[in-house]
Amino acid sequence: MYEIMATQKTPALIIYLLDISASMHERLGKKRRIDVVTEALTSAFRQMVFRSTKGGRLAARYRVALLAYSDQVYDIFGGIKTIDQIAQLGVPELSPQRSTGTAKAFAAAKQILSKELPHLDGCPAPLVCHMTDGEFNWDDPEPHARRIMGMRNPDGNVLVENIFITDTCFSDSFQDVSSWSGIMPKSELSSPYAAKLRNMSSAIPDSYREMMRESNYNFAPGSLMLFPGISPELVALGFQMSAATPVR
Amino acid sequence: MSFQPNSNDTLNINGKIYRIAEHPYALGMPYGQEGRQAVVYKLLGPETEEMGLKVFKPRFRIPGMVTLAIQLAQFADTPGLAVCRRTVLSARRHSEVLNRFPDLTYAVLMPWVAGPTWMEVMLAETELTPDESLRYARFLAELLTNMEERNTAHCDLSGPNVIMTGMTDPDAAILVAMVDVEQLYGPGIQRPALLPGGSPGYAHLGAVDGIWSPEADRFAGAILIAEMLGWCDPRIRKYSWGESYFDPGEMQKDGERYQLLIQVLRERWGEDIAGIFKLAWESEHLLHAPTFGEWLIALQNIVLLPAKDDHQEAESNPYGESSLGSEPVVIERYFIICPSCKAKNEVESYHDITDLKCKSCLVNMDPFHKNQQETAASADYTSYSAEDTPSIVSVHRTRWGIFAAAVAAFLMVLGWWFFYQNGDMEVETLKLRLRTKEQTIRQVNQKMYDILLTMDDSELVKISEIKLRNETEDGGALGSFTNRFRQNEIRYIAYYLKIENLAAGVKSIRGKIYTKYIRPDGSVNRNPESSPAGFTTAEDFKLSKEASELTSGWGNATSGIYEVGIHQIEFWYNDRLLGKTVFTVY
Numbered sequence: 001m002y003e004i005m006a007t008q009k010t011p012a013l014i015i016y017l018l019d020i021s022a023s024m025h026e027r028l029g030k031k032r033r034i035d036v037v038t039e040a041l042t043s044a045f046r047q048m049v050f051r052s053t054k055g056g057r058l059a060a061r062y063r064v065a066l067l068a069y070s071d072q073v074y075d076i077f078g079g080i081k082t083i084d085q086i087a088q089l090g091v092p093e094l095s096p097q098r099s100t101g102t103a104k105a106f107a108a109a110k111q112i113l114s115k116e117l118p119h120l121d122g123c124p125a126p127l128v129c130h131m132t133d134g135e136f137n138w139d140d141p142e143p144h145a146r147r148i149m150g151m152r153n154p155d156g157n158v159l160v161e162n163i164f165i166t167d168t169c170f171s172d173s174f175q176d177v178s179s180w181s182g183i184m185p186k187s188e189l190s191s192p193y194a195a196k197l198r199n200m201s202s203a204i205p206d207s208y209r210e211m212m213r214e215s216n217y218n219f220a221p222g223s224l225m226l227f228p229g230i231s232p233e234l235v236a237l238g239f240q241m242s243a244a245t246p247v248r
Numbered sequence: 249m250s251f252q253p254n255s256n257d258t259l260n261i262n263g264k265i266y267r268i269a270e271h272p273y274a275l276g277m278p279y280g281q282e283g284r285q286a287v288v289y290k291l292l293g294p295e296t297e298e299m300g301l302k303v304f305k306p307r308f309r310i311p312g313m314v315t316l317a318i319q320l321a322q323f324a325d326t327p328g329l330a331v332c333r334r335t336v337l338s339a340r341r342h343s344e345v346l347n348r349f350p351d352l353t354y355a356v357l358m359p360w361v362a363g364p365t366w367m368e369v370m371l372a373e374t375e376l377t378p379d380e381s382l383r384y385a386r387f388l389a390e391l392l393t394n395m396e397e398r399n400t401a402h403c404d405l406s407g408p409n410v411i412m413t414g415m416t417d418p419d420a421a422i423l424v425a426m427v428d429v430e431q432l433y434g435p436g437i438q439r440p441a442l443l444p445g446g447s448p449g450y451a452h453l454g455a456v457d458g459i460w461s462p463e464a465d466r467f468a469g470a471i472l473i474a475e476m477l478g479w480c481d482p483r484i485r486k487y488s489w490g491e492s493y494f495d496p497g498e499m500q501k502d503g504e505r506y507q508l509l510i511q512v513l514r515e516r517w518g519e520d521i522a523g524i525f526k527l528a529w530e531s532e533h534l535l536h537a538p539t540f541g542e543w544l545i546a547l548q549n550i551v552l553l554p555a556k557d558d559h560q561e562a563e564s565n566p567y568g569e570s571s572l573g574s575e576p577v578v579i580e581r582y583f584i585i586c587p588s589c590k591a592k593n594e595v596e597s598y599h600d601i602t603d604l605k606c607k608s609c610l611v612n613m614d615p616f617h618k619n620q621q622e623t624a625a626s627a628d629y630t631s632y633s634a635e636d637t638p639s640i641v642s643v644h645r646t647r648w649g650i651f652a653a654a655v656a657a658f659l660m661v662l663g664w665w666f667f668y669q670n671g672d673m674e675v676e677t678l679k680l681r682l683r684t685k686e687q688t689i690r691q692v693n694q695k696m697y698d699i700l701l702t703m704d705d706s707e708l709v710k711i712s713e714i715k716l717r718n719e720t721e722d723g724g725a726l727g728s729f730t731n732r733f734r735q736n737e738i739r740y741i742a743y744y745l746k747i748e749n750l751a752a753g754v755k756s757i758r759g760k761i762y763t764k765y766i767r768p769d770g771s772v773n774r775n776p777e778s779s780p781a782g783f784t785t786a787e788d789f790k791l792s793k794e795a796s797e798l799t800s801g802w803g804n805a806t807s808g809i810y811e812v813g814i815h816q817i818e819f820w821y822n823d824r825l826l827g828k829t830v831f832t833v834y
Binding site: 005007008009010043046047049050051053054055056057058059084087088090178206213214215216221 | 271272273274275276279280281282284285287306307308365367368371372408411489490728734
């Protein structure tokens, strides 16, 4: 499972759900949260471009949808774009809006997946990468997320990853990110919303762990795709994980 | 600070200022390409110098890179191996740049090799003329032969690691170059701590976990040469899988792409080339695959002739002078024998033959007579001259043929009269033949039985599969079957041996399988009190049926007893090595 490599013929599909509620104006370290996320996203796109560049050509190994949400869902790229198209467009500037309609974002992602999955038989399992910094308003997103996690193609179930930008909620201290083994199903979490996000997070596949090991990140078997965004480095790590589909 | 350059950022290396080039297809991004072990950035130096800076991912930053660079230098003047001329950034010599960018430790500065990769050519479905196909394939075969003769191999050949330098400069002397040479096998070069697994679409089934040996390139090189030779044919371009011609899941199988490639190789380049590729494809072990010397001889024997499309010219002067850009025609001709009058009718190929009438008797010939092909390169046609025509040779052959057919017919009639005059004799004859056949089979079986009984048991035991897995003390799996283990995750490494009894049904075999577990430093792991002399363990087994499975292992409830490096387990029976397996701890 999760062994199919991302190639031009079998591209990987990644759907980003980015919270652009008003609280994203707040600081994370020296920068606004929204700016940290934009930088991390740029870095992830750059990695995808590098992984898709062979000789002088940019092979379309990744297909990406970028949905930003507050009280509405905004399809930033206007549909799914290939990485060579995104390379021409560049990463858009995101502006914080108002409230946090997380359920709507997951519902939109599910709609995209329902349409795409029948055509993704030989491709890697898709991944939904959700970034948020606070609790949702209105409907509970967990049922939507769990429905997404139940969708699958021959490579495996759709993966759901969550990056939670927060100052607290995790009891682990992070002196050295490279020695952090990740959040396990039974890890202690001080925030109820973090615990909810944990229920909405897939386990990190072995093939993804192997890709991350090359950059000296050592996630334990069974650790989850849930990342505490308590520093820009950890936010970047979460986005790096989203691009960790095996490539040749 | 981690190395995340922007385009046009500068680096001072050995007093030279290099600028990070901009990506040609990604707005504002630096020109980088990421492989399994590193990201390679394109640098622009003074006076239009173009260099590559290979920045290794943390796991692959190995001090041994410095020594490797010295060892690779011996190949730097080999056409196609310019990347072997390299500088490794080390703390002793490049402190200024490394203080600024510690991520560049053990990064490699080397010449930038311009040109599309072979993978790129395939993805873009770039057309090649037959002349170009042959030239690229020959150059690659020459390069690989050169390396083979020096007991050297790339060990990770694939489409992305072959640069078609001849496509950016048609007058270039070097048409094809190799990159990603960090796992090169050669005299005096140390085995890498981490070997890449075989590349999808190019990996021999017996070497998917990577191989480091002088014959490591034989299969992947055969695929590349065949791809290049086939690429001038639109069918190959149309049915190519994508980043390689073959779907990674169909390697060494008798699939449609394989059949098509063999057909194209045969049609365009001849039986020799097709045969060599077939041998490589069907090889059970890399040592059984043809050498590049054999490829090169076969490729050098190909003669360029006028295009087949020009029928008129071909008929009057089938072996005329070649010209640049002409389509090579192999020394091979196709004939269909008329089932009615036995005349030989020459055709262009055996495909799409419908409504073909015999030139002699005008009978409509069955297209399935394509099996009666003859080649001009064999038998009587090697001394064929331009003045001769097929009809003259056919006349001579036909006269003798008619005589032989007449004699055969006479003998058949005689035989029929002798044996089939009496109807009872026919039935008795058939019965006699059947009894004789049965008796022969019984005799052969008995002989086999006797032989098996007398053979030593060690010749009748075969290990057909060895698998390894990390497990808990009570046998619970801690991962899938693999030959690579992370040191701090290992508890018990268990082996699973599938043993076959080649004399199943004749006799049972029993005895002890002796294991020899060899550590990375070459010493044999032994318990002084319980291990048999010269071995690690001995396990009893009994084989009454065709196959059985043996399993055992070593380890600890906590991690750490396995050292980092290459480990080997050998399996012996009656002083005969039955099999071995190698695994890596990292």
